[in-house]
Amino acid sequence: MKKFIIGSNGQIGTELRLLLEKRFGYEQVLAADIVRNDEADKRFVLLDATDSDALRAVFERYRIDDVYLMAAILSARAEQMPRKAWHVNMSILHNLLELGREGLFHKLFWPSSIAVFGPHTPKENTPQFTVMDPDTVYGISKLAGERWMEYYYEKYGLDVRSVRYPGIISWKTRPGGGTTDYAVEMFHYALRREPYTCYIAPDERLPMMYIDDAIDATVRLMDAPAAGINIRSSYNLAAVSFTPRELEAAIRRYVPDFQVDYVPDFRQDIARTWPDSIDDSTARRDWQWEHRYDLDAMVRAMLTGLQKNLYPEAELSF
Numbered sequence: 001m002k003k004f005i006i007g008s009n010g011q012i013g014t015e016l017r018l019l020l021e022k023r024f025g026y027e028q029v030l031a032a033d034i035v036r037n038d039e040a041d042k043r044f045v046l047l048d049a050t051d052s053d054a055l056r057a058v059f060e061r062y063r064i065d066d067v068y069l070m071a072a073i074l075s076a077r078a079e080q081m082p083r084k085a086w087h088v089n090m091s092i093l094h095n096l097l098e099l100g101r102e103g104l105f106h107k108l109f110w111p112s113s114i115a116v117f118g119p120h121t122p123k124e125n126t127p128q129f130t131v132m133d134p135d136t137v138y139g140i141s142k143l144a145g146e147r148w149m150e151y152y153y154e155k156y157g158l159d160v161r162s163v164r165y166p167g168i169i170s171w172k173t174r175p176g177g178g179t180t181d182y183a184v185e186m187f188h189y190a191l192r193r194e195p196y197t198c199y200i201a202p203d204e205r206l207p208m209m210y211i212d213d214a215i216d217a218t219v220r221l222m223d224a225p226a227a228g229i230n231i232r233s234s235y236n237l238a239a240v241s242f243t244p245r246e247l248e249a250a251i252r253r254y255v256p257d258f259q260v261d262y263v264p265d266f267r268q269d270i271a272r273t274w275p276d277s278i279d280d281s282t283a284r285r286d287w288q289w290e291h292r293y294d295l296d297a298m299v300r301a302m303l304t305g306l307q308k309n310l311y312p313e314a315e316l317s318f
């Protein structure tokens, strides 16, 4: 086994697994999660990666080159269980960093997030290096994780790579527990012809990205020659930025009777502290990152993907 994905059932893990299998072959990809989806899945291990002995046993059994740690408790859910979120988000990373230091694998991908920024961070075109004062447990854990990643690179030469994902929009697997999940929910409601109540304020702009771009960024960064990677904490990464009202309007182009009302809750307090847009010029320079999906391309990909696979009855005015 060459590639190992922890959190393979999640929103990003699911699609990353498909891509890595396609690219490197089924036999080269090992997947792990805390829940088993398919009893017949031979390339899957049921694993609680917070258990360092259980994690070590996987590395002793399989020969692994690259690890993708895609398991985390996201921002909104983390606020409901701060100690557990801290434990889960930090302990798996720490367990892996130690195994990497011992030479049990070569390269580690671990995603950070726009949640590392906080209320005093410049909101427009947030720079790579700037004020970082996150006030959520998730954001604090991501910022601490970034520092640990760089530490293991500097002190032990471990090949660690990371991007700060914005909100990720996808249809194959739903996100769970994030602040940006509203953007995915809106599509499901639109296709079911149900009105949607949005928990984020209509004009709250947030950086977002279609899943194909997120997977492409992940793979490009992992492919890049080590010498060209100048950031070992985490790279800023951007594609589009929009408000809930702009997304509503973009969906309404294809679902004209779609209705949204706005009842902001505690997740709006989180969103308010995150950037409106991100300057990702360092990633674009260092490993030739470029996004492909703008707002309209993303909306069309979401609506057609969901219609084909989940809501075949839904009519779209393309």
Ligand code: AKB
Residues within 6 Å of the ligand: 074, 075, 076, 112, 113, 114, 115, 138, 165, 166, 167, 168, 177, 178, 179, 180, 181
């Ligand atoms: C969340 O909303 O918690 C995540 C993120 C931006 O990291 N989608």
